Amino acid sequence: MSSDSPSNLLSAAALSKRMIANLAPNTSINNSYDAVALAAHASMQAIGFRLVGLGEDHKIEAHSDPSEPSPLPAEWNATKGSYAFRYAHSQSSMEYLLKINRMGNKAVVMGMGMGDDRTHSFDLKVQEYISEGNLPLTPVKEGANKDEAARKLVDVFISIGRLSDLGNLMRLKVIQKLAPSLHKEGYEETREAQSSSSRQQREPAPGREADRPMRDPLRADRDPPARPYPLHDPLAHPRRPMPDPMPGFED
Numbered sequence: 001m002s003s004d005s006p007s008n009l010l011s012a013a014a015l016s017k018r019m020i021a022n023l024a025p026n027t028s029i030n031n032s033y034d035a036v037a038l039a040a041h042a043s044m045q046a047i048g049f050r051l052v053g054l055g056e057d058h059k060i061e062a063h064s065d066p067s068e069p070s071p072l073p074a075e076w077n078a079t080k081g082s083y084a085f086r087y088a089h090s091q092s093s094m095e096y097l098l099k100i101n102r103m104g105n106k107a108v109v110m111g112m113g114m115g116d117d118r119t120h121s122f123d124l125k126v127q128e129y130i131s132e133g134n135l136p137l138t139p140v141k142e143g144a145n146k147d148e149a150a151r152k153l154v155d156v157f158i159s160i161g162r163l164s165d166l167g168n169l170m171r172l173k174v175i176q177k178l179a180p181s182l183h184k185e186g187y188e189e190t191r192e193a194q195s196s197s198s199r200q201q202r203e204p205a206p207g208r209e210a211d212r213p214m215r216d217p218l219r220a221d222r223d224p225p226a227r228p229y230p231l232h233d234p235l236a237h238p239r240r241p242m243p244d245p246m247p248g249f250e251d
Contacts, residue, residue: 009046009184010167012160016150018042023140024071030080032130035156036107037076037083037100039163043170044098045069048184049087056086056097056114086114089179096178111174122173129162131155 008014019042029035045051051069053059054076077083081102088095095114100107103123110121126132134156139149157163176182176189 010043010164010171012154012157012163012167013150014046015039015042015163015167016154017146018046018069019153020140020146020149021069022072024074025140025142025144026138027071027074027140028136028138029153029156030077030136032126032132032135033081033083033100033102033107034077035130035135036109036124036126036166039166040098040100040109040170040174041072041083041085043167044085044087044096044175046167047171047175047182048091049089049096051085052088052095053086055084058084058086089182091182092179094179098174109170109174111178113178120174120177122169124166124169129157129166131158 019038022038022042022045023029029038041051051060051072054073060073076085083100085098086095087098094116096111097114098109098111100109102108105125105127106123107126108121108123110119112119137152137156139152140146141149154160154163157166172190180189182189
């Protein structure tokens with residue numbers, strides 16, 4: 001499947017249109033981290049994750065439809081370099097948390113299932129993905145053509161391929177590990193993820209490893225030590241007792 005195929009939900013063309021749909025008119029992308037966070041969020045929505053809040057406690061009353069997303073709340077990028085999105089999915093009873101944080105010149109993208117201690121993450125150098133000279137950008141204006149706005153948004157990235165690469169990283173490192181075996185037209189997991197899912201089904205749940213008997217190398221089965229005396233053989237003839245000395249005989 002070509003990375004920019006129309007059937008690829010995480011292609012640059014598909015992601016740029018979804019990113020535009022998430023921006024209210026006159027909303028600005030102020031910096032490189034805004035752009036990475038918006039692309040990561042669009043990747044989650046593309047696979048059917050529905051935004052239900054910003055962070056662990058924030059709630060969005062009108063749940064966003066992933067196929068027709070509502071614009072993000074105005075405070076989604078209120079804190080430079082720190083972003084959080086919480087999702088639900090129709091194929092899971094869990095909620096999921098996605099965070100994007102700045103660490104030096106890198107953006108760290110991390111996801112986890114709420115109530116699950118396991119996290120899945122990757123990091124990237126923003127200067128290798130984002131063309132900072134094209135920021136800040138206000139791509140969506142009142143009455144503007146959405147396709148033209150999407151083209152402007154793609155220009156924020158060094159190339160269209162870099163946006164596709166980011167979508168692929170989201171698939172490999174976060175989405176298919178957070179929620180393996182999702183079914184959605186235009187979305188495919190890698191074989192690595194499929195085999196990993198099978199291993200998880202065979203392996204005990206976290207915290208259950210203690211049920212396995214522990215092998216103590218100091219008490220491992222060994223050959224019994226050699227006995228210092230012969231074993232008793234019940235079939236051997238008993239020894240005859242020595243006769244008493246004959247009367248009148250002295251040594």
